Every structure is written in structure tokens, then in C-alpha cells.
Amino acid sequence: MNELVSDDFIAVLVLDDHQMVIEGVKTLLKSRPNIRVVAEANRGADALQLLVKHPEVRVVLTDLSMPQMSGLEFIRAAREINSKLRIVALSMFYDHASVTDVLSAGGCGYMLKSLGPEELVQAIEQVAAGRTYFSSEVGSMLLQNLELTALRPAPAADDPVPLTVREREVLELISKEYSNHHIAEKLFISERTVETHRKNILTKTNSKSIIGLIRYALRHRLIQ
Template sequence: MIRVVVVDDQALVRHGIRTLLDIADIDVVGEADDGRAALEVIEEASPEVVLLDLRMPRYDGIWTLRQLAERRIDIPVLVLTTFDDDTVVLDALRAGARGYLLKDVTLEQLARAVHTLADGGTLIAPSITDRMLRAIRSGPTPGEIAAPPVQELTEREREVLRLMAEGYSNREIAEVLFLAEGTVKNHVSTILVKLGARDRTNAVLRALHQGILR
């Protein structure tokens, strides 16, 4: 069973998510009601995925994502929220979130997202993808302007990148392209280096800015 931590300031919401995930054979190993408590629970429980709300009193979701990055705690975070504002979505992704879903998802969609992130993939709710892409294309952030120039990708690397953008895990990419999973991992590492990206999500964002992905 995949081990997850649920971070939300509403106890009823946490209970509901725990109940649903239990049906899907996903183990909730910890809960927290704000970012500071989340950091303690995450370090103690060592989950494989974190489900994180963004709007919380005191220490919110963006603060939590940045703290995880600063502390080099490399656990995939799935944002699960009611807010689909373009700026909020991009802030969360740039802060390190590897997935973004709205709370109106079905149990099947939520379970699939948890499995996707646990397998190393990324996932963004289809309902906000188009708006997010338009926002990304409107212009890079100062940090992205200062990023190193993008090196040219091979055709195989472009294929891997396209599947990364669609949320495929390394294992799924290997199956689609008939490659060994280790080979895919090597391609992903090379893509990150060539794009000057810190992670898979940032690589997709940079590729969209550069027109490599459309």
C-alpha cells in the first residue's frame, strides 16, 4: 500500500480523504492541519506522497512546499484544493508540487493521481491545464529568465519529455517506448540537465516557455 500524509486545516475534510483512500487501499500514515505540523509528521511518517491543501491559517501550502525544498525532503506533493486560480497553480508548481487536483475529483481520479506521483510521474487536473498553459506562455518568471540556456534535445528525449508532460511515470514511459526503465531514468536526468531544470515539473514548464512542447 502507498503511504500518504494528508495536510488540510479542516478535520472533516481530512477524515473524508482518509476514508476514501482506505477504500482505494492507500494508507494514510499521518495528518496535519498546517504546514509546520506537516513538516513534523512528514519527517516522522516518511510517506511516499503528500496530499496538501494550499489555503491554511499560519503556514499555508506554498510555505510548506518551499520548506520541503529548502530541507531537501524529496517526497512528491499532490496539491488537493478548491482553488484553481492560474497564479496559485503556477506558484504551487514552481514551489515544487508535482501534481494539482481540485477537491471535486472522483475517488478513481484521486487514487490514480496518488499512484502516478508515487511512481515518479506528474499530474495536473485537465480542467485547469489549458488556462495554466496560457499563463505559462504569457512570460517567464525572473528565475526562469536567469536560468541557463536550453540545450537541444534529441528526438528520443523529446518523446520522453512529451510523456513526462502528460504525467507518465518512468515505468509507464518505458512501456510506451519499449525501453528499459533504467534507460528512461537516464533520459530524464539528461533532460533536466539540458533544460536547466530542478525537477520534472520545472522541466515541463521550461519546455513550454521555449516552445519545445506545444
């Protein structure tokens, strides 16, 4: 079950220097009772003030290319205000460096502005529930880069940490983008147990994100 804010809706802030983009997002979401755009801004500085004014905001959709304050600068500053914010980048373009910069800054997703209403809703719901979300093109590019990295020989001292059979099963399903709910169904265990395994795997592999975990797993041939 997704974690929603009070009153059973996910409060969203949209930041883009083009008002047309903001209006488009609001139009795509206006018929969704579980998601509500509660704040909007055309500048990063204004958006930061709105985050203080609207502490109920759970998800932020932000453009990356903006004057005065870039999307990356905004993400870092917004996370200083509220470390629990789930921030997703919206862009017309994508490349490996841009996506990894967003993740390093504290973002949890990257979507193309050409997305449709169903994808937008799915993305907001997933990140609000604590997961990451990438448009299909972005996800494919990340996996290709991870696979190329995995083909490079690992240093001799970089031996994989031992994982239990169950942890390896969970890891395999995480790599296939299964949600905690679906992993629990697949392995006949509770979602709380899945979350415990997920945290243990991240700790054991010293990974700070799912992307880092998948990179580790590919490098050590823990997943196919």
C-alpha cells in the same frame, strides 16, 4: 512499477484545517490496500511534528488556505524535514500564480477538492512514483499559460540546446503526459533508458521540473 514504501503501501499524511475534508479523503482511500493514511493534522505545525514521528510518510496532501501557517509555508518547512516528500496541494480554487507558487515551494501536484476517488488514487500513485499530477482543469490552465509564454519572442541569445532524435521523441511524449512505462512501450526501449533520457533532457535544458521543461520546449518550438 510504482515505488511504494515498506509493506507495499504508500503512507500518506493529510493536512487540512477542516476535519470534514480529512475524513472525506480517508473515506475515499479506505478501500485501497496500497494506500494508507497514517497521520492527519489540522495545523501546519502539528503536521511537521507528525512528519518527524512518521518518517514512513511518502505523500502529503495539504490545504493551502490555513491559519497560522499557510500551505506554502508548510511545504517549504516539510521539505526541510524530508526533501524526498511528495507534496500535493488540495484547494477549492486555482490560478496560475497559486499553482506556480506550489511548484516553486517544492510541491509536485495541485488538485481540486471536488476530485473523485479514482483521481485521488491516481494522483497519489503518480506522485509516489516520482511524477507530477494536476487536476485536468489545472493542467489545462498551465498549458494555456505556457502556450501564451511560448508565443512571445525569445531573446536572440537564448538558442535551444541540441537534442538527439531519441531525446526529442522522449520529450514529445513527456509533453503528452506519457509515463516512463508508456514511453518505453511506445519507443521499444527500457524504462531505465527512458529515465536516463529524461534526466539528460532536464540537464541539457537546465530545467528543474517537468513544467519548466515543457515551458522551455514550447518556447523553442521543440514540441507541437
